[in-house]
Amino acid sequence: MSKFRTEFDSIGGIQVPAEAYYGAQTLRGKNNFHITGYKVSPLFMNSMAMVKKAAAMANCEAGVISKKVSDAIIMAGDEIIAGKMHDQFITDVIQGGAGTSMNMNMNEVIANRANEILGGEKGVYDLVHPNDHVNYCQSTNDVIPTTGKLTILRMSRKMLVSLEKLYDALMEKSKEFDGVIKMGRTHLQDAIPIRLGQEFRAYAQPIKRDINRIKSVLEDFQNVNMGATAVGTGLNADVSYVKSVVRFLSDVSGIELIQSEDLVDGTRNLDVFVWMSSALKICAVNLSKMVNDLRLMASGPTAGFNEINLPQMQPGSSIMPGKVNPVILEVMNQVSFQVFGNDLTITKAAEAGQLELNVFEPVLFFNLFQSIEILKNGVDTLVENCIEGITANEARCKKMVDDSIGILTALNPHIGYKNASDIAKESLKKGIPVATLLVRKGLISQEAIDVILNPFNMTNPGISGKELLPR
Numbered sequence: 001m002s003k004f005r006t007e008f009d010s011i012g013g014i015q016v017p018a019e020a021y022y023g024a025q026t027l028r029g030k031n032n033f034h035i036t037g038y039k040v041s042p043l044f045m046n047s048m049a050m051v052k053k054a055a056a057m058a059n060c061e062a063g064v065i066s067k068k069v070s071d072a073i074i075m076a077g078d079e080i081i082a083g084k085m086h087d088q089f090i091t092d093v094i095q096g097g098a099g100t101s102m103n104m105n106m107n108e109v110i111a112n113r114a115n116e117i118l119g120g121e122k123g124v125y126d127l128v129h130p131n132d133h134v135n136y137c138q139s140t141n142d143v144i145p146t147t148g149k150l151t152i153l154r155m156s157r158k159m160l161v162s163l164e165k166l167y168d169a170l171m172e173k174s175k176e177f178d179g180v181i182k183m184g185r186t187h188l189q190d191a192i193p194i195r196l197g198q199e200f201r202a203y204a205q206p207i208k209r210d211i212n213r214i215k216s217v218l219e220d221f222q223n224v225n226m227g228a229t230a231v232g233t234g235l236n237a238d239v240s241y242v243k244s245v246v247r248f249l250s251d252v253s254g255i256e257l258i259q260s261e262d263l264v265d266g267t268r269n270l271d272v273f274v275w276m277s278s279a280l281k282i283c284a285v286n287l288s289k290m291v292n293d294l295r296l297m298a299s300g301p302t303a304g305f306n307e308i309n310l311p312q313m314q315p316g317s318s319i320m321p322g323k324v325n326p327v328i329l330e331v332m333n334q335v336s337f338q339v340f341g342n343d344l345t346i347t348k349a350a351e352a353g354q355l356e357l358n359v360f361e362p363v364l365f366f367n368l369f370q371s372i373e374i375l376k377n378g379v380d381t382l383v384e385n386c387i388e389g390i391t392a393n394e395a396r397c398k399k400m401v402d403d404s405i406g407i408l409t410a411l412n413p414h415i416g417y418k419n420a421s422d423i424a425k426e427s428l429k430k431g432i433p434v435a436t437l438l439v440r441k442g443l444i445s446q447e448a449i450d451v452i453l454n455p456f457n458m459t460n461p462g463i464s465g466k467e468l469l470p471r
Helices: 024-032 042-062 067-081 100-117 130-134 140-176 196-220 239-253 263-268 271-297 327-351 361-385 394-402 405-415 417-430 434-440 446-452
Strands: 004-008 013-017 181-186 189-195
Touching: 013 024, 024 100, 042 067, 042 100, 042 130, 042 140, 042 239, 042 361, 067 100, 067 130, 100 130, 100 140, 140 196, 140 239, 140 263, 140 271, 140 361, 181 196, 181 394, 189 196, 189 405, 196 271, 271 327, 271 361, 327 361, 405 417, 405 434, 405 446, 417 434, 434 446
Parallel strands: none
Antiparallel strands: 004 013, 181 189
């Protein structure tokens, strides 16, 4: 028995492995694009199988393909959605042709499996044809953008769950640390006291905004251009199919989808993907800024800030015994850097499309899918292996507050900026505590000092101590 079968396309004949479900056009795509070594993601393939299944349903309802053929296509699509035949999707994620190789890979796998279901043979497309049946009323130019949007909607659900967990963990820490007073810093110099809980709450708030931003963007991803065919005019698509295919895809995917109001616009413009990437970049900025702060606060333990303790996850050095590094925070930084770079690629890919079609969707999707996936994974490890296990070094935090002249800022309204500045300079020069100098010079009573310079009171604007000042 031959190990190969000969298939023909518009280029000519090509030898395809006899047992392969893919066909000639898939194999040409594989041979042409040895780029990354990465295959198209299973979730993307499953989403495209949903698109093909919905198209078969709409075509059957429109009466342009038989129920027998439609049922076979649907059955093959369901098998792919269930995880079967994933090894048959062999094209590189970055490819020329606007994703035609991906689309034809799916068309050929479904067609060959549908032929088997109907009693036919692989490579003999007399019962079910990749183009004339599986791809009927479609084009790569509506299948690929729709598949990309559906994939992002599905991927983003898990990412949003992870971000919600991070928000909850940060808010929990903000409550746990509400009574911990520490020095606030501006320009990396001592400023005025702040509660560690206030800082963690301030880390949580941008994450909540990120969640809301991403949810807002995803609303636009529900608009898909199925029915547009090649350039948005719907050429070769049955009118009944055009009206129903998005409804069927909503049912198949379990996600409410809407047909683009302008199919020409929906086929040529990718600005919604740039918006999504921008929202992810902003999220990555917030995450990277936060973990930078946490690395500083955990620095030391003897020669740094040492205000918080991070969970010890692994030895930190091959040469220095006992050293433990903030590896979880460091990996979150690196995830963020990758998202920043991906955003530039996505921006350029969306901008570089010409006229009726943007042919650079493959590289755009590769980078956008990666950004979503690594952000989710990075946030998961950040929550589980770091945030939840952070503890406060309360004694260390208190000592730095007590030793700082930054607390004098609270006296500005009571003794004036110049007096406060003079006290600060003298305290630093002579090593005399601020409170001692204040009482010695008769600028303020000890009773007032105890209220005004109480670090906890400084973090509560409603407590001023003015009532204790001499009138």
